[in-house]
Amino acid sequence: MTPQTRFSGGFTDAPVQAAHAFRAAMTVMARPGEIRQLVGATPPEGLSVAAGTLLLTLSDPDTGVYLAGAADSPAVRQWLTFHTGAPLVPAAQADFAVGLWQDLMPLEQYRIGTPEYPDRSATLIVECGVLHQSGATLRGPGIRDTARLALPDVAALQANSDLYPLGCDFFFTCGDTVAALPRSTRIEPKG
Amino acid sequence: MNEYNFAYLDEQTKRMIRRAILKALAVPGYQVPFASREMPMPYGWGTGGVQVSAATLTPDDVFKVIDQGADDTTNAVSIRKFFEKTAGVATTEETGKATIIQTRHRIPEARLRADQILVYQVPIPEPLRFLEPRETETRKMHSLQEYGLMHVKLYEDISQHGAISTAYAYPVRVADRYVMDPSPIPKFDNPKLEMDAIQLFGAGREQRIYALPPHTRVVSLDFEDYPFEASKADHACNLCGAEDSYLDEVITDDAGNRMFVCSDTDYCRSRREAGHQGRLAQEGTA
Amino acid sequence: MYVAVKGGEKAIENAHAWLAEERRGDPGVAELSLAQIREQLSLAVNRVMAEGSLYDPDLAALAIKQARGDLIEAIFLIRAYRTTLPRFGCSTPVDTGGMACDRRISATFKDAPGGQVLGPTFDYTHRLLDFKLAADGAVPAAPSAAPRHEPTPHITEFLKDEGLIQDEPASDEPPGDLTREPMEFPADRPLRLQALTRGDEGFVLGMAYSTQRGYARNHAFVGELRIGTVAVEMEIPELGFAIEIGEIVLTECETVNQFKGSKTEPPQFTRGYGLVFGQSERKAIAMALVDRALRWEELGEDDLGAPAQDQEFVLSHADNIQATGFLEHIKLPHYVDFQSELELVRKLRREAEERLEAREAAE
Structure with a gap:
């Protein structure tokens, strides 16, 4: 394997790869519980392929990124800065935050939008060990009847959706796959 | 060969639009502000829809554009050409073959599938705008769910005319939260807003993007004693015989005679190809 | 008999060919050069640069030529072009x-x-048409002084x-854009x-x-x-x-x-x-x-x-x-919306007539 440098691992054909990546991201955000493949980037250790691809697709000098825990390594910092120019910011200012669930917590530190501008909220990219369609039951926009998704912390995510229309939105990444949970989804623990 | 980036917009602009689309999907019916760019077509001519399509298209897509339900209206032709040229995507007039459909003023008659995306061109995204011209006020009204003014307006219609006199751009409540303008589609199309496909709404001049994820609950505003009614001309299509499609009325001679034809040209064509015939089908195809 | 409106594509092409011909005007008259527009219609060029938000006199001159002298159309051309330009950075505030x-x-x-x-300046000129200019635009050099x-x-x-x-x-706060x-x-x-x-x-x-x-x-x-x-x-x-x-x-x-x-x-x-x-x-x-x-x-x-x-x-x-786009968009087809209004007005009239008849019958 070739050594990862800050200059490598970006998109080789940005307009096309970013377009495909966005479609996967949009599909999962529009359909909570669905799992899609998300590829294009080869990020350094500390970021999954899906999380790295999401960041290349969505972040740039206009968005603050918060790196949590293992994601906050010199290699990831250099790689992200080189490829996106996104400023690294504390959690409270982040447009995007990436890391393991426990490293990203507490949830209260992120922006949840304002009553007049609920869109001004953070999107968390949660790196997961596994991603599968079991566990909590999801209902709401994007879901025909119900959907299922394994979630890291049902109580915290329920509290987030109780803030609706405010709140954070989530991508869950695992290897080269992604799922999402917008704030509009109502969550019931596995019954 | 192509002097512009894929799908015309630069990558940074696309990222900005894509971020807005994701937030729009997360808060259905809420209008996300976005820094709309000047496009090479005028504001009011679909720049919002064009920017949303440009940020959503991949080279694998098959793109369809309709205006008033028809693929051959001049502005639809112009927008289709724009994406053929700048994105090199395949285009089609067949609803079933399209993966992204950009539309002005109609929802196709054929039921859209989960793998399709419908992009609306929106002139005035704010459903409360004609009741309250100030953005600062309407934004507050949405944040507080102060939608009483809208109900008062609709009720005044009823007391004055015996019916709600809004025939298109009929307001809806989305996921029990935001009141949304479905763009100037005829109210006949409102029940179709609950669908399997993703719906994205782009208003370029007004710098807003909003969205309906699949299967989102969309309720046309009404009253218990005056329920919402999706109406259309009480005729069948004179070309294909369809009784369930929205119809255009065409004046056919100097005596003012009329005929009624499907506004959705692809729906009408596919029905005629399947052997359906309307009252004037023989003459029409002659 | 009815034939659905087809051939939009051909119609657009033909309209654009005609437009190009009209733009050129009588081919027996010499064509305007961009340098002529830039030098002799410089206030039009300035307006296009100002409202187009792009400082480039040559591009503004091209836009004016292409727009047949319609300055709002020229501004539109410049704005649309400006959108495609990459942003390398910001200048310091001009002094x-x-x-x-x-x-x-x-x-x-x-x-x-x-x-x-x-x-x-035009100030203190008497606004009298200068017919000499119609024949001969040559002017003597204006007096000059040492610059300050x-x-x-x-x-x-x-x-x-x-x-x-x-x-x-003064503030160092970066302004919004x-x-x-x-x-x-x-x-x-x-x-x-x-x-x-x-x-x-x-x-x-x-x-x-x-x-x-x-x-x-x-x-x-x-x-x-x-x-x-x-x-x-x-x-x-x-x-x-x-x-x-x-x-x-x-x-x-x-x-x-x-x-x-x-x-x-x-x-x-x-x-x-x-x-x-x-x-x-x-x-x-x-x-x-x-x-x-x-x-x-x-x-x-x-x-x-x-x-x-x-x-x-x-x-x-x-x-x-924004204004001209939205104003002019009402010439696009709106027949779907119009049809829905037509149906509504017919329905309301029908119901009003029925009410009237019912009342007359009751009396």
Whole structure:
């Protein structure tokens, strides 16, 4: 394997790869519980392929990124800065935050939008060990009847959706796959 | 060969639009502000829809554009050409073959599938705008769910005319939260807003993007004693015989005679190809 | 019999071919060169650059030629082109105090350091058609004088030294950018000034005129109007200092406005500000008047309900590219919406007739 440098691992054909990546991201955000493949980037250790691809697709000098825990390594910092120019910011200012669930917590530190501008909220990219369609039951926009998704912390995510229309939105990444949970989804623990 | 980036917009602009689309999907019916760019077509001519399509298209897509339900209206032709040229995507007039459909003023008659995306061109995204011209006020009204003014307006219609006199751009409540303008589609199309496909709404001049994820609950505003009614001309299509499609009325001679034809040209064509015939089908195809 | 409207594509192509022919006009007449437009229609070029928000006289000349002299269409071409340009960085603020002035006048002081310089102005020309120009445009060279090398101080500085005019403290806060961020109300002054400088000249003029006629009158004097060349400098991170990357011509107007004081401010003069690309003095003066009218809130003045005080009204309607697009879009087909209205009106009439008949039958 070739050594990862800050200059490598970006998109080789940005307009096309970013377009495909966005479609996967949009599909999962529009359909909570669905799992899609998300590829294009080869990020350094500390970021999954899906999380790295999401960041290349969505972040740039206009968005603050918060790196949590293992994601906050010199290699990831250099790689992200080189490829996106996104400023690294504390959690409270982040447009995007990436890391393991426990490293990203507490949830209260992120922006949840304002009553007049609920869109001004953070999107968390949660790196997961596994991603599968079991566990909590999801209902709401994007879901025909119900959907299922394994979630890291049902109580915290329920509290987030109780803030609706405010709140954070989530991508869950695992290897080269992604799922999402917008704030509009109502969550019931596995019954 | 192509002097512009894929799908015309630069990558940074696309990222900005894509971020807005994701937030729009997360808060259905809420209008996300976005820094709309000047496009090479005028504001009011679909720049919002064009920017949303440009940020959503991949080279694998098959793109369809309709205006008033028809693929051959001049502005639809112009927008289709724009994406053929700048994105090199395949285009089609067949609803079933399209993966992204950009539309002005109609929802196709054929039921859209989960793998399709419908992009609306929106002139005035704010459903409360004609009741309250100030953005600062309407934004507050949405944040507080102060939608009483809208109900008062609709009720005044009823007391004055015996019916709600809004025939298109009929307001809806989305996921029990935001009141949304479905763009100037005829109210006949409102029940179709609950669908399997993703719906994205782009208003370029007004710098807003909003969205309906699949299967989102969309309720046309009404009253218990005056329920919402999706109406259309009480005729069948004179070309294909369809009784369930929205119809255009065409004046056919100097005596003012009329005929009624499907506004959705692809729906009408596919029905005629399947052997359906309307009252004037023989003459029409002659 | 009915044939559905087809052939939109062919119709568009033919229309565009005809347009190209009309643009060229009589081929027996020599074609305009871009240099001719740039040099001889320079005020049109300036307006296109100002409202197009792109300083490039050659491109503006091309746009004017392509638009057949329709300046709003030319501005539109420039705006659409501007969208496709990558952004390499931002310049440092231009120093209009260091402007090499071609024109500099003050209506508030008879004379001041730097003098009153009329420059190339239409002022005091008698507006008589010059028929000689129809035959022969050759002109003798204008007399020239040695240029002034020292900076020309701003007139308002003299008032400021005496504490008679409201201070405008400098700020290092980066201004918002309305071409990159959606407009949000209330908009701060940097955003308002951006919207005004690229706003339609006619609209801004009309708004300014309304303040003079009593709709939020603010008693403006032209403290100073200056037109000239300034250097544009940019910080180069690799160098660690700013270097000059070019020169542009600007028109700057500062008005001095009467102010009786308010709950928060002592009696003093206040300011309105206009800054526009090129020689565009009508626009710069109008901008300053509207800017001043929009400052009522920060100065603790009353909201008189005047249109020029209403920032949502002014800023939402100043852009001629937005306005012309939306205005002209009503010529696109709307027959689906019209059909739904048609059905509704028929239904309402039918029901009204039925009610009438029922009432007559009952009587």
